[in-house]
Amino acid sequence: MSSNLMPGTLLIADPFLKDPNFARTVVLLCEHQEEQGSFGFVINKLFEQTLSELIPDISLPNIPVYFGGPVQLDTIHFVHELPHLIEGSMQLRPGIHWGGRFDQVVTLINSGQIDPGKIKFFIGYSGWNTGQLQQELKEKSWILSEGNARLIFKEAEQDIWKVSLRNMGQDFAMMANFPIDPSLN
Template sequence: MVNPGPGILLIAEPFLKDPNFSRTVVFLCDHQDEGSFGFVINRVFGHTLNELMNDLDELKLPVFYGGPVQMDTIHFLHQYPDLIPGSYEVLDGIYWGGDFETAITLIKAGSIDTTKIRFFIGYSGWGSGQLNDELKEKSWLTAQATRKLVFHRKADEIWKESLKHLGGDYEMMANFPVDPQLN
């Protein structure tokens, strides 16, 4: 297990009961004493970008459920720091935010590959010490993120792929039932 910090994946323990985070993978963007935040990267939201925002009729891009906090905000991760000003490097080759209008203009112009940008509604946040407490309770497994996992083309495979990425006994967890009592 690696310590939490920017660029770390929080992989929900197989039997985590919280419906907001059951079988999720969160990409941490920041982790400090005051709190932490990131985005659930493996749960597609029920609406596309054009359905959530005005004037984006042609942008039927998937939007991911970033987490239960501020569900009225749109965020994005991308791989285009030279094209999208104001972005923050979370991990080598993975950037958070930046100028939203520029990102949209580049997408409309076909200047960026839409598999290298991902939109989120809301985010996952933890107050001071909260994430550390959840880690002590073993609610989360931690692993170093990779671009392949963060921008994986099949969101429903990210949780299992993240466990496989950990290797060893964790690979077996990928096949555990959601509720072992129903087995």
């Protein structure tokens, strides 16, 4: 089970996961180390401020920022499809890269050289201590899937959770329509 936990893996929240930080979310796993823990970013939870509101050096308005998770909400992170433009990034999966030189990103955005649809910014991140994510997998809090660039960069954030489940086949597609609270059914 934990052998599937590699960079670029998607953690799709079980339909009945109640944690308000992760209910109906999809997390892009960026790093997993058995002895040190794991971290990634919620890719489908829009933050209330734009990038230019958080980083005054950004001149292009309306670039969305996503709530990456509840850890270190004073940090900005990014994933992108632009390794040829952004130095120092790490490939998570084909077409999905994490990080790189932020000063370079600011310059490229301000000069119009970056398509905002090919980069996604996050405030904070999702983190798990040693063994914590493995325990959550045993409890069936998460469904594992492979990440893909189309889902991360092209799909509307409100559709990512449902599309992620549907992409996994018929058995999981039914889960996409489960009510948030089955007792209200």
